[in-house]
Amino acid sequence: MIVVLVLIVLILSLYLYSGYRAIGKRQALTEDINEAWAKPLDNYRDINLIASYHHYLKTESAVSDSIAADIDLESVFYYADRTSSKIGQQCLYHQLRSPETDAENLQKLDQLTEQLTADEETRxxxxxxxxRLNHKNAYYLHELFNGRHIPFYSALLIQYIRFAWFLWIVTLVLTIITHAQLLFLLALGLTLFNFYxxxxxxKNILSYVHSLPQLYVLIQVAKNMTQRVEFAGNEAIPQHLQKLNSLKRSLRFVNFEDRVASNDPTDLIYAFWELFKTTLLIEPAMFIASIDKVAAGREDIEALFKYIGxxxxxxxxxxxRLSLPYYSKPDFISDYHTLSxxxxxxxxxxxxxxxxxxxLDSQGVLVTGSNMSGKTTFIRAMAVNALLSQTLFTSCTRKYQAPFVQLFTSIRINDDMEEHKSYFQxxxxxxxxxxxxxxxxxxKSLVIIDEIFRGTNTIERVAGAKAILSYFTANQSFVFVSTHDLELxxxxxxxxxxxxxxEKVADTRLVFDYKIKPGILKHKNxxxxxxxxxxPESVIADAYAMSEQLREKYKL
Incomplete structure (x- = not known):
């Protein structure tokens, strides 16, 4: 009995201490939030966990992995990400990978953005x-509704796990009271078996069990949000919360872990809690007790997840938006043939x-330019802005006018040695x-190609590029292509x-103004x-002389 009382006192002490510590963290976090507003966040991000929700929802119209690599979408996400929760990160990443073709959906996002940020104190x-949902384990919340969880234990083990905590405590108490060697061996055996x-x-239940404390927090946060935020589309949230009341009650003890454990292996509280969970089989017991209730509330959990996100x-x-030099909200014009x-x-x-x-979709854009002159940055900027316009209703322009487009790119191409593919292939x-x-x-398609067919001989490269580029304009696509082949x-x-x-050459230095100009490139660098x-000067002189001969021959 004394051991039990000591355990209860210790647990209550930890709980009170964690509450006191949370008050200080809350004050510091408020200061951090205000300091970080309208600034890029320099935080570590686990892109695989962030992207896991997108991979679950991935649709046919989603930006492909190759396009994402071409435009460095990961870096764009890092810069645009100012979210406060892991759920928000996952939803933002999914949004950036899922361009809209419905202006109404983007306008709803914009209206919500304006509503939530109108008052600084409320925001x-x-x-x-x-x-509160910024814990790493919140990354796993979507797994509660995106798949079927099956029990990993037999019926006999399930019964043992349910009462393992009671058996271990009783055995320990009796061992202390009686000093019986057999009971000591039994307590040691139970401890080792529980560890096993x-x-x-x-590994199988980790993401599931670790997300349960975050599920409790999700329900709490969603309930608090309904009292603060009202917008079109959230009318059903109170009903979803009501359906999850029973599940929430069963998760109250689970939430204790979220209060006392810090995830820092060097923290004594964390170490004690890990030992406590392992010895009493807390995680397997949580899994067994909640799996059926979570399965029944799958749709309600998903609704809260999307609401918070x-x-x-x-x-x-x-x-x-406010961290950009300037921005504009895109104008998705009815003129299906113009991009401005x-x-x-x-x-x-x-x-x-x-x-x-x-x-115009009837006339493509061919961009020539020397190395480092800015042509690749320009066509990438075009792709990035088309994507930002159709995902975040934000463009890095003073004015963006275009119809909705489907983005296609060919920018970063490498040899594939494993599949024996050359660069050209x-x-x-x-x-x-x-x-x-x-x-x-x-x-409508927006096609971005950087230095088309630079991996093969000149005659066939130019011939093939011409045929393909003509094909795109014949099909009325918006086309931006960079090239060094002036013959095109x-x-x-x-x-x-x-x-x-x-560019201009000044004292052997190249000076770039990075401004696009009409007409063909007349100088190369x-x-x-x-x-x-x-x-050597002799090599440079010979090169210049040969360059002049070639320009005269091909009238460049």
């Missing part, structure tokens, strides 16, 4: 509440020089994939408007770069 209070049961299936994402959007951007820039490029352009397959997929889409401009004629990025690197 801070909401972020503080959302931060705890760790033998720990939407609120967090909306606030994050405004913080992202004013002062477009790339959000990840510091002090990015803005550029403006108007193009890999790029040819990438472009073929764009041709196949864009043809079957119900919305002549072959394509009026099918493509030609633009260029140029390869020889100037060679001179700047210190190549």
């Amino acid at each position: 801070t209070a909401i972020q503080l509440e959302l931060s 049961l705890h760790y033998s299936n720990k 939407q609120i967090d994402m909306a606030i994050s959007v405004q913080s992202f 951007v004013t002062d477009l820039y790339h959000p990840l490029v510091e002090h990015c020089v803005p550029n403006s352009l108007v193009t 890999a790029e040819a397959l990438s472009v073929l994939n764009i041709m196949t997929q864009s043809k079957s889409r119900p919305v 401009a002549e072959l394509l004629g009026t099918e493509y408007a030609v633009y260029c990025f140029e 390869a020889i100037a770069i060679m001179a700047g690197l210190g190549y």
Whole structure:
């Protein structure tokens, strides 16, 4: 009895101490939230856990992994992510990978963004509440409703696990009272067996069990949010909360872990709690007790998950917007054939020089330019802004006008040694994939290709590129292509408007203005770069002389 009382006193002491510690953390967190507003967050992010929710929901219209790599979507997400919860992170990432083609859905997100951030005090209070779901285990919450969980234990073991805590405590107490060696051996055997049961299936039930304390918090946070936030689409949340009342009551003890355990292995409280859970089989018991109730409330849990994620994402959007040099809300125009951007820039490029352009689906854009002149940054910026416009209703422009588009890119191509594919084969397959997929889409295509077919001989490269680019404009796609092949401009004629990025050479230095200009590139910088690197003067002179001969021969 004394042992039991000591355990109860110790647990209560830990609970009170954790509550006192939480007050100090809450004050510090409030200061951090206000300090971080409208600034990029320099936090570690586990992209695999963040993306796990998207992979569960992934649809046919989602941005593919290859396009995500082409436009460095992971870095765009890191910069745009200002969420306060793990759920918000997962929903924001899914949003960025799922372009909308319905203006009404984007306008609803924008209205919620404006509503939640209109008052600083209210916005801070909401972020503080959302931060309760910033525990790493909240990443696993979606697994409670996205799959079927099956028991890992036999019927006999299930009965043992349910009473393991009682058997262990009784055996320990009797051992202390009687000093019987047999009871001591029994207590030791139960301890070792409990350790075995705890760790033998720990990997299988880890994400499930660890998300249960966060499920309790999710229900609490959602309930508090219904008292603070009202917006179209959340009318059913109180009903979902009511259906989960029984489950919430059964999770009250589970929430104790969330209060006392810190996840820091060097923390004595954490170490004690891990030992306590293992010895008394707390995690397997939690799994057995909750699996049926969670399965029954799967739809309700998913509704709360999306509700919280939407609120967090909306606030994050405004913080992202305010951190930009300037932004505009996209205008999805009824003119199906025109795309126009004013002062477009790339959000990840510091002090990015803005550029403006108007193009038609009947005439592509061919961008020429020297190395490092800015042409690849420009076409990437076009892709990123199309995506941001159709996901976060935000563009890094002063004005963005376009119809809804389906994005296709071919930018980062590598040799595939394992499948014995050359660079040209890999790029040819990438472009073929764009041709196949864009043809079957119900919305207009935006095709971005960087230095088309640079992996093969000049004659066939130019011939193949011309045929493909003509195909895209014939199918009325918006096309942006960068190239070093100036012959393409002549072959394509009026099918493509030609633009260029140029530089000036000053004292062996290259000076770039990063401004797009109409017309073909007249100067290349390869020889100037060679001179700047210190190549022999005789080599540079010979190169310039040969360059002039070639320009005269091909009238460049």
